[in-house]
Amino acid sequence: MHNADTRSFELRHLAPGNDLHLHVLEGSELFCRHGPLEITAPQQAWADGVPAPALRLQPGQGWRAGADLQIRVRSLSQAMASLELRQSPTAKSRIASEEGMRPRAWSVAGWLRGFRRGQRAA
Numbered sequence: 001m002h003n004a005d006t007r008s009f010e011l012r013h014l015a016p017g018n019d020l021h022l023h024v025l026e027g028s029e030l031f032c033r034h035g036p037l038e039i040t041a042p043q044q045a046w047a048d049g050v051p052a053p054a055l056r057l058q059p060g061q062g063w064r065a066g067a068d069l070q071i072r073v074r075s076l077s078q079a080m081a082s083l084e085l086r087q088s089p090t091a092k093s094r095i096a097s098e099e100g101m102r103p104r105a106w107s108v109a110g111w112l113r114g115f116r117r118g119q120r121a122a
Contacts, residue, residue: 009086014075020083021072024065027088032057035077039063042070 011033014020024030030039039055055063056076065071065088075081 009084012083012085014073014081014083016075016078016080019072019074021070022085023070024068024085025088026065026067028065029062029086029088030057030065030073031062031084031086032059033082033084034059035075035079035081037081037083038074038076040072040074042072 012020014035014037022030036059037057039057040052042052057063073083
């Protein structure tokens with residue numbers, strides 16, 4: 001899971017008992033560097049009355065997001081905890097391609113409006 005080649009990462013520090021709310025993209029990875037961490041998804045993501053599942057990471061362990069998620073990371077240690085967040089390059093390219101496609105989508109929609117009811121494309 002951990003790939004130390006050319007991908008950049010963001011290092012975050014958490015004081016004891018503090019929470020960090022993050023939006024992670026599909027394929028992004030989160031690594032625990034110091035102190036145990038607890039990762040939970042917000043209650044809104046789950047059915048009413050069902051508690052959000054929690055994942056505990058020890059130093060050296062990692063987690064990869066299977067979908068775009070809003071997560072909460074909590075420090076469980078008595079000392080400063082730190083984590084490393086690596087955004088997925090495929091997620092970044094997907095966002096860039098979606099942003100690049102928006103004007104084209106409007107032009108296709110305009111082109112489709114040119115057909116009258118009952119006409120077919122050749």
